[in-house]
Amino acid sequence: MGRDDRCGQPLRHPLSRQLVRCRPPRKHPAGREAAVTVFPPSLSPRVFALPPGADFSVALLQGLEARMQGQSAISWARTEIYLNTQRASRRLETLLQHGPVRLQPKITTLDRIGQDLPAYPPLRRRLELAKPVRKLLEVADNAGARIQAFDLAESLMTLSGEMQERGIAWESLSGVSSEHLSHHWQRSLKFLELIRELLESGEDSAGRRRAGLLAQAARWTAAPPEHPVIIAGSTGSRGAVPEFMAAAAALPNGAVILPVLDPYLPLTVWQHLQASIRAIDHPQWGLARLTAELGISPGDIPDWVPAQAPCEARNRLASLALRPAPVTDQWVTEGPALTPALAEATAGLALVEAPSLRAEAEAIALLFRRSLSEGVPVALVTPDRTLARRVTAEMDRWGLAPDDSAGRPLSLTPPGVFLRRCLRLTGWDTPAATLLGLLKHPLTASGPEVRGPHMRKTRALELERLRRTDRPFTAEAVAAWAADKGADWAEWADWLAAVLAQSPATGDHPPAERLEAHLAMAETLAAGPGQSGSGELWEKEAGEAASRACDALREAAPYGDPLDLAEYRTLLTSVLAAEDVPDAPFEPHPGIAIWGTLEARTQSAPRVVLGGLNEGIWPRLPKPDPWLNRDLRARIGLPPAERQIGLSAHDFQQGFGAAEVYLTRATRDAEAETVASRWLLRLDNLLSGLGKQGEAALDHMRGRGQALLTEAAALNARPQAAPAPRPAPVPPLAVRPDRLAATRIEKLIRDPYAIYARYILGLRPLDPLGREPDARERGNAAHLVFERFIAATKAGLPSDAADLFRATVTETLEECVPWPATRALWQARLTSLTDWFLETEAERRARATPALFEAKGSTPVSGPPAPFTLEARADRIDIGAEGVAIYDYKGSIPSGGQMLAFQQQLQLEAIIAAAGGFDNLPAARAIHLEMIGLSGGGRLAQLPPKAKKGETQRTLAETIEMAHRDLVRLITAYQTEGTAYPARLRPDSLSYEGDYDHLSRLGEWTDGEDYTPEPVS
Structure with missing residues (x-):
């Protein structure tokens, strides 16, 4: 239980564990506080500093303890300390608690000043x-x-x-x-x-803060307090903070402690920084301007404590490397003086240039783990939240979580993702993938009693409805499907229909109306079927944060214009992304931490990782101002956007001065090569220009970094296992298929393993999720167009056949192709075939009369040792006086050799026709076999193909007979004990992809590799 500033409220000291009461400060008889002398009188503002790399919080407390020697406990309680971040405040409170028993001083942050003033939401x-x-x-x-x-x-x-x-x-x-x-x-x-x-x-929060700072400074000026007032860790870069710091520095017992004041900058450089706005990206520019406003010289600022920096030689190196551009000629004059101490300056430095973002995170995580085993506290300092989350994820392999000061945006938490996904629903037209992603979200039907049944029904819906492309997904269809399964299924279907009926409306609607409708739908979805409330949507820390964000939006909604769905989605996402939620799933480890750059300004660790050192990340590129250009900003007194680069450089210099520093970057991100941070480039250029000793120091830094990368990569190394051989299972004869379709015969020839997986193991590829305009859909649509046109002109081609064909194309595609862009493209392709198709159709009509479409047939195959049935579905069969003509529609036409050896569908259908295997068709010999190609302006391929030079031309009967013999030999072979089903025996091409390639572990073996038959039970 921490300190409570309100008198009369209980306070439990963390060490004494005794309950005490706050008492009012003692008064002199005259009514004034007892005087406390901490600092000697001074005619100038009382300003102190700490060098780069010093642990700011520890040094602050050490200096305060030295100056408060002999003071009463009440003097400690009256002391006021203003810090720059809440993390620094907590750190100082922790250090005080681990010290001797005493009353804690009043610790607050600069951001909290003025919070009691009214501010505009x-x-x-x-x-x-x-x-x-x-x-x-x-x-x-x-x-x-x-x-x-x-x-x-x-x-x-x-x-x-x-x-x-x-x-x-x-x-x-x-x-x-x-x-x-x-x-x-x-x-x-x-x-x-x-x-x-x-x-x-x-006034917004910035105006409120300025008013609060100026009001407090005015009170101090009018009635200076006699108790100690200390402002620590601020660079004075924000608004009225310099005036606030000046007022504190002028108090009888007031002081300002600056972070990371470079003690090695020459006076000429300080004067250049104070006079030139062009040096605004230098790490000391802000402190130079602040000291100028306070009327003191940076060189005259004493140290707060006499403690030495962890490595003075490295601070000198950083000071010279980061000199402003106009004075970098000092590298030539001052650089040689650094050479004797280069080994000392770089002894604790490591440069980690990882090949990828993942490798960078793995190296940092390994360093964290190593530091714990060595008992060395370590901290990652980075402005890159993505890197921070990656490192946290990598630490999970050891069951550890770093103390992350930021967490992750609310929009990326489960409640945030859930609320955003709800806005993707579009009723019964919702894409299947979108709907399933929401139904399977852990917050959907999140009650303990409904979650399990909901997931079982969702799986059934996916497999039986959403992955079926031939049935529409509507409320009526789902209700009919669920009604056959029981009352609880009907209740679940009604709940799903109710959710989809609440899908966000189109058009413009008031923000309040959109928000209430959105939250009502989200709560219905989260509660589950037959449940009230909102499930687990608003529970836990992330849920509570989401509830607060929605409440804030509810309060502000009446002041906005009507929004369409895209605008509301953008607004909600930005509101959720504006708040961070702690990300650690359990108590973080105190020995490892992740800090933002602002928080690292007032604390340090023996081992520091400066991560994400790439341009655009550290420093971040300044955002352009869409309202005022650089000239306008300067004319009204606003600083250039590059001011943020200077602050980032200041934070880099602080971290660079730690005892042991790892500088990490990824040489490539997910898209392209990266550019190293300008500070790394300066350091590289300076060391490279210092001769062999500088180059050797740089090589040692890279060597230490590469050793860490190598060790991190070894974590992912797996025992080298022998690659899987090319599979060739030999199943028992009893389980081998006794019937196959004609199209499957080609698969048996090319990839027997696929037949084994499909018909023996019973593994069937899942249908695609949702209807997609793929080649199968295009083929089905084309088949239906030709079937309808031929059925309508069965008596003969009319004089307006071309117009009728085009009309049939339009009507059919509008009916069965729901994608407008795809429909227009397919319509253009099919109508372009009009003249060619009608011309060749006239020849087909002269040969025979159209009779059957999509005709199913089968026949037993004589010859194999066991019974076997051949099945087929013929696209089109025409009946003539001498026999039948069989046609097959194809997107592209195979070669003659492929038709004879592999794609024997027409010949096999002719065998079935000769045996009378087609329904409503008596036995008849085939007089014509032809493939009708629909690509490239149209193409025909007839059997038998034209013989090559030097070969004898086969007749159609001979071609069919040869196919029959090949079929008997093929089936006989696979009905023989010991015949294997090897994978990819004769693939169509190098780019051939099978449905079962992953099951056969393709990649561990290659096409053409030998195989060994392996019996399976």
Whole structure:
């Protein structure tokens, strides 16, 4: 139980564990506090500093303890300490608790100052600013980009926050001359002038903080407190913080402690930093400006404690490497002086240049694990939250979780993902993958009694409905399907129908209406069938955070314009992404930590990893201001965007000074090669220019990093197992198939293993999820077009056959092809075949009369040792005076050799026809076999193919007889004991992909490799 600043409230000291009461401070008889002398009198502002690499919190407490020697416990309780982050506050409180028993000082953060003042709700302000922005986009004929309104409103809020933070009035823009500006910036200024009243309507958090800081500074000036007041860890880069720090530094017992003041910068460099805005990206630029405002020289600032930096030689190296661009000629003059101490400066440095993002995270995780075994505290400092999450995930292999200060965005937590996925529903037209992704989400039907039954029904729905492409997915169809399975299935189907009926509406609707409808649907989905409430949607830390975010949006919603679904989805995602939720699944380990760059400013560890050192990550590229260009910002007193680069450089310099430092980066991300951070490039260039000793030091840094990468890669190494041989199972004769379709005969020839897997093991590939415009769908649609056209013209081709054919194409595709773009493409291809098809159709009609379409047939095959049935489905059979003509529609036509050796479908159908195996067709010999190709403008292929030079031309009867003999030999072979089913025996091409390649472990063996028959039971 921590300290409570309110008098009369219980307080339990963490060490004494005794319950005490806060008492009012003692007063002198005159009514004043007892004087506390901590600092000697000073005519200048009392400012101290700490060198790079020092543990700021530890040094702060050490210096305070030294100055508070002999003071009473009440003096400790009256001491005020202002820190820059909540993490630094917690760290200092922890250090105080582990010290001697004493009353804790009042510790607060700068961000908390002014919180009691009224502030404009940020979400309401964003919605109000989005209104004029949307009108601006509409006036600019950019109404289709209304979705950008919220991002632009957010940038307006950022600009407003900057101006409020620095006390710049919006009216300052009125006096800016716009004659020299382009039309875009002139229009931007006019727009800002039009909405100035709205921009000035209330203070946001930045304005509230400024007001609070200035009010506190004024109170100190009017009535200086005699107790110690210390401001520690701030660089004075934000708004009124410099004035606040100046007021504290002038107090009788006030002091300012600056982080990472470079003690090795020459006076000329300090003067350059104070005078030039071009050096704004230097790590010490902010401190140079702050000391100039305080009226002190950086070289005269004493250390807070006399402690030495972990490595002074490295701090000198960093100071020289990071010199501002105009004075980098000092590398030549001062660089040689570093050479004797280069080995010492780089002894604790390692440069890890990982080949990938994953390899970088694995190396850092391994370093964390090694540090724990060595008993050395370690911290990762990075602005890259993706890297932080990767490292946390990698630590899970040891069951460890680092103390991560940030967590992950609410939008990426289960409640955030669930709420966003709900907005993807579009009723019964919802894509199957989208619907299944939501139904299988862990928060759907999350009650303990309904989750299991819901998942079983979802699986049945997937396999029996969503993966069937020939049946529409509608409420009626699902209700009929569920009704046959029982009452609980009907209840589940009704619940699913109710959810889909609540799908987000199209068109513009008020934000409040959209939010309530969205949350009602989400809660219904989370509760499950027959349940009330909201399941586990709002439970646990992430659920509670999501509930707070939705409440904030509910309060602000009445102030926004009506939104369409895309705009509401964008708004909700941004609201959820604005809040972070702790990510650790259990108690984090105290010896490993992940810090943001701001938090690392006031704390350190013996071993530090500076991660993500690539341009665009550390430092991040400044975001462009869509409202004011660089010149306009400078003219009204706003700093350039590069100021953030200078702050990032300051944080890099702090981490670089630790006792042991690992500099890590990935040389390639998911898309392309990366560029090393400018600070790494400076360090590389400086060391490379210092001769052999500098190059050797750089090589040693890389060597240590490569050793870590090699060890991390070994973690993923697996025992080298012998690759699987090419499978060739030999199943018992009793389980081998006794019937196959004609199309499966080719599969038996080319890939016997596929027949083994499908018909013996009973493994059937899942149908694709949802209807997709693939080759099978295209073939089915084309077959239906020709079937309908031929059936309509069975009596003869009419004079308007071309028009009828085109009309048939249009009507059929509109009926069976639900994808507009695909339908238009297929329609164009089929109608382009009109003239060719009618011309060749006339020849077919002269040969025989169309009779059967998609005709099923079968016949026993005589000759094999065991009974075997051949089956087929003929696309088209025409009947003539001398026999039948059999046709097969194909996308592309195989070669003559392939038709004779592999694709024997026409010959096998002729065998069935000769045996009278087709329904409604008496036995008849085949007089014509032809494939009708529908690609490349149309093509025909007849059997037998034309003989090659030097070969004897076969007749059709001979071709059919040869196919029969081949079939008997093939079936006989596979009805013989010992015959194997090898994988990919004769693949069609190198790019051939089979449904069972993964099962046969293709890749561990190659095509053409020998195989050994292996009996299986």
